[in-house]
Amino acid sequence: MHFDSLAELWQMGVHGPWVWSAYGICVALIALNVVWAVHRGRRVRRDIRGLIRRQSLQEKQ
């Protein structure tokens, strides 16, 4: 590792706040993108299951 300790890695000389805030915000955004895509997939599957259920109920009546 280039740094001698984890504390030095955290401080990054004087640039710790810039580097870690950039990584924090942006990694959160990228993770949000993935979670959002997967979540929408689940919701659409649930909605289609709901459609099928409603349709089969109507057919029975």
Added chain:
Amino acid sequence: MSSDAVSRAGLPAHFFAVSLSAGLLALMTWFIWSAPPVARTVWLAGGWTFGVLFYYGALRYPHWYWQTLERWYHQLGSPPHFYRIAGLWLPWLVIIATVLCVVGVVWGLAFAPPHHEQGNSYRIIYLHVPASSAALMAYVAMGVAGLVALVWRLKMAEIAIKAIAPFGAIMAAVSLISGAIWGRPTWGTYWIWDARLTSMLILLFMYLGVIALQNAIRDPRQAGQAASLLSVVGVINVVIVRYSVDWWQSLHQGSSMSMFGTAGSAIHPSMLAPLLLCMFGTYFLFAVTVLVRARTEILWRERKSAWVREEVA
């Protein structure tokens, strides 16, 4: 190319194919000759191996090549096939994207040497450059899909645009935010109305425009056509972003990486290696989120068909 016609003209049947491939390979050799020795060797060996194998295969089994190409086009253009193939690929793409991104970021943050002027603040590059390049690449992909959707009215191309736009918007935002935070310690400001920064902001608005257009029009086919048009027209902005640092006076530095540049990359291999890992990781992440979103969109559009009902049940 019919081999009969060529042999009647007195030339060996594969004369044109051989000269064309040899010409392309020679051109490639000439382009990368000035690259650093390691990169040059990898490109050359890879290029020649691929070229020779492809050429040999195309000569021996022309029908197989043509049929495979045709099958790919039909399978990728058909929603149920695309859904199935994407489902097979996704787990592998997730693994590759995760490994590349994690190794690249840890390497870049903790193991790469510091920059001689910027110190450790340059480590934002491992976030900024992959995100910017993915945002630009995604728009070009959207433009190509838009062209296919406008010319051939392929439904999968419209779905692709809808799947790409959110990823591109997020990456453009990541590029702008990480760039702003990097700018403060390096340039002394978060933001200036500079050609590179402004054109990148416009790219974000183009992505948001494509998303808004798709949500504003109720009929999915009409929405798809409108979004395709905006995707194709917007590619001009990608060119502007790419060359803004050369065309106008800019605070933003020019590109430090080059695949075929005269001097090769202006960045030391110890810093370049993690950057390349992060970039490839981001491209795989692009594939992952686009395939996930495309699968969702396919399910919703085909919700009345029997195969979807079996799939979700």
